[in-house]
Amino acid sequence: MGNGLVVPAIVTVTLATLAIGFYGLRLARTTSDFLVASRAVSPTWNAAAIGGEYLSAASFLGIAGLILKYGVDVLWYPVGFAAGYLALLLFVAAPLRRSGAFTLPDFCEVRLGSRRLRTLATVFVIFIGWLYLVPQLQGAGLTLATLAGAPYPVGALLVAAVVTANVALGGMRAVTFVQAFQYWLKLTALAVPAIFLVLQWQADGRPAVTPPDGPAFRTATTVVVEHRAALTFADGTVRQVRPGDELTFAAGDPVPEVSGVADGADWLLPSAAGDDDRGLFATYSLILATFLGTMGLPHVLVRFYTNPDGAAARRTTLVVLGLVGVFYLLPTLYGVLGRIYTPQLLVTGQTDAVVVLLPGAALGDGTTGRLLAALVAAGAFAAFLSTSSGLLTSVAGVVSTDVLRRGSVRGFRLATVIAGAVPTLLALHVSGLDVSQVVGLAFAVAASSFCPLLVLGIWWRGLTDLGAAAGVLVGGGAAIGAVLVTVLGPPLSGWPATLIAQPAAWTVPLAFTVMVAASMATRHRTPADVGATMLRLHAPEALRL
Amino acid sequence: MTADDRVPAPRAPQPRPRTRVVLAEVSRRDDRADRTRAELAQQTRVGDALVRGLVRAQLSLALRLSLVVLVGLGGLPWLFAIAPAVGRVTVFGANLPWLLLAVASFPFLIVVGWAYVRLAERNEQDFTDLVQRPEH
Structure with a gap:
């Protein structure tokens, strides 16, 4: 773990981020530059920036960790994260750009003309933004602790400080350049080591991922347990372990079965009907949350206002779909190879660390292994920095316009500091949350609040302000309730646990139903200018109406 | 020779009136297009029907393509559940x-997205043509 190259790599990424941000600062002059980069960013730059912003700690570290732990059923995370852009393209991209709104609360006001709905949307933007920021900062703390032995708060504070300074000083113009750079960095940081890992796997004689007699340790390994679990050893003995316990395994020893971790056929094969209906429900819930949640994420939406017109917004989204699709081919490879080279993570419970530990574990402590480990660490930091920048920009945007009600650059800077401080404090105090689980919940909240608001607002004339507010409050409120129970509540089991841990399958239909029913009940409140709004959202710009 | 002389004679005066007619048509078409734009902007019944048609076309395109994804991807967990042999x-x-989830799903999504961009732009082109055509 004492890899001397990791810290220089992280410092380089951080400095490069600041330098590109500073370059952008010289170009950012007006408030419009700060918020939407003066709407003059080309589709390719914009698409790379959206990709860079979107691929978060959950994508870079979390997916591989989940695949290592649970296997085929969680492949829906990368598929859903990519498919979310298709839903965005199909239902939202061009009309949203044509609406001319800057933020989600703006859209509420443009479409429904209600100040109170605008306030409600502001609350949800801030909640989703903070919910999504916490795991990014946690991922940073975890990575620095794993690779460089730094205390957990160092990584979290470092990322929070760099991102707050960068957003406050450069605004979005700078962020666009930073994000585009970070997409390519993240792709390289996973792709190059992946090539070496596959070659190493070939050289090792292609060891089986699921050998018939279970996974085994390749080298003598000492494991320090970090999460409470029950281990079942090959001879059938069961041992309860708690954080801090040390276990030693010799090379060739079988890996004990860990409670809560998928094994053998469970890992390799999808859940079957009958014996695992809850698994099937959770899968569909996850699909719904990720497919529909992307369009409701505030930091994703704010990017669409930087396209010059609706057609460009569509083309940008298609390029993003391609870029994230290419990226998501890689985490699966890390999760699968982690099964062979880092089985100890299943015992320690630190599966989120598989991406950063795998190069060292598979390629050894030679120069190649250390260089690649440093590259992966740099990519991971790029992921934390870029997603946090995007989230902070959008949260600070709504805080400065809707809470502080100041449109000036100084107001935006003040808002950035406020918006950054809260999740930093939260991240320092809750370190036991699972990165991907929290991100999944943020998607579920977005899918149950902003997704119905956007889809119905864009395509259905009958939506009213009261209907929209009711749907957001009931659907989004139910999803937020599920988040709070998951994070703060007692451990559950059986169906309640599934319904709370993966709420989207019931909260999304609930939100749509309430929104439609309440709108029909308050039909007299349909905005008088709905026809003009529809024309603006859907008519091509070529007509110059 | 006399026949040849006779043939161009009636043609000769044609170009001038023809040019005038074309010019008149162009100016009239612009006039109509402006009127259609005005109808759109002022929400007359005709303009409203035009916009409703466009929205309906775009929505049905988006819904049809989501159905493709719903069946192609959303059907997979169900398929694996009822026919474990497939897994x-x-x-x-x-x-x-x-292979289906980790590799094939991404090109599938991109192809659907590409088809949508093409077809949605065609819908918009049809709408633009309709507005700018002399008679609708």
């Missing part, structure tokens, strides 16, 4: 669900 099929040494 055990291996191609190139990897189980079919892994």
Whole structure:
């Protein structure tokens, strides 16, 4: 773990981020530059920036960790994260750009003309933004602790400080350049080591991922347990372990079965009907949350206002779909190879660390292994920095316009500091949350609040302000309730646990139903200018109406 | 020779009136297009019907393509659940669900997205043509 190259790599990424941000600062002059980069960013730059912003700690570290732990059923995370852009393209991209709104609360006001709905949307933007920021900062703390032995708060504070300074000083113009750079960095940081890992796997004689007699340790390994679990050893003995316990395994020893971790056929094969209906429900819930949640994420939406017109917004989204699709081919490879080279993570419970530990574990402590480990660490930091920048920009945007009600650059800077401080404090105090689980919940909240608001607002004339507010409050409120129970509540089991841990399958239909029913009940409140709004959202710009 | 002389004679005066007619048509078409734009902007019944048609066309396109994804991807967990044998099929040494989800799903999504962009732009082109055509 004492890899001397990791810290220089992280410092380089951080400095490069600041330098590109500073370059952008010289170009950012007006408030419009700060918020939407003066709407003059080309589709390719914009698409790379959206990709860079979107691929978060959950994508870079979390997916591989989940695949290592649970296997085929969680492949829906990368598929859903990519498919979310298709839903965005199909239902939202061009009309949203044509609406001319800057933020989600703006859209509420443009479409429904209600100040109170605008306030409600502001609350949800801030909640989703903070919910999504916490795991990014946690991922940073975890990575620095794993690779460089730094205390957990160092990584979290470092990322929070760099991102707050960068957003406050450069605004979005700078962020666009930073994000585009970070997409390519993240792709390289996973792709190059992946090539070496596959070659190493070939050289090792292609060891089986699921050998018939279970996974085994390749080298003598000492494991320090970090999460409470029950281990079942090959001879059938069961041992309860708690954080801090040390276990030693010799090379060739079988890996004990860990409670809560998928094994053998469970890992390799999808859940079957009958014996695992809850698994099937959770899968569909996850699909719904990720497919529909992307369009409701505030930091994703704010990017669409930087396209010059609706057609460009569509083309940008298609390029993003391609870029994230290419990226998501890689985490699966890390999760699968982690099964062979880092089985100890299943015992320690630190599966989120598989991406950063795998190069060292598979390629050894030679120069190649250390260089690649440093590259992966740099990519991971790029992921934390870029997603946090995007989230902070959008949260600070709504805080400065809707809470502080100041449109000036100084107001935006003040808002950035406020918006950054809260999740930093939260991240320092809750370190036991699972990165991907929290991100999944943020998607579920977005899918149950902003997704119905956007889809119905864009395509259905009958939506009213009261209907929209009711749907957001009931659907989004139910999803937020599920988040709070998951994070703060007692451990559950059986169906309640599934319904709370993966709420989207019931909260999304609930939100749509309430929104439609309440709108029909308050039909007299349909905005008088709905026809003009529809024309603006859907008519091509070529007509110059 | 006399026949040749006679043939161009009636043609000769044609170009001038023809040019005038074309010019008149162009100016009239612009006039109509402006009127259609005004109808759109002022929400007359005609303009409203035009916009409703465009929205309906775009929405049905989006819904049809989501149905393709719903069946193509959303059907997979259900398929694996009712026919576990499908999950055990291996191609190139990897189980079919892994290949379908981890590899094949991304090109599939991109192809659907590409088709949408093309068809949605065609819908918009049709709408533009309709507005700018002399008679609708």
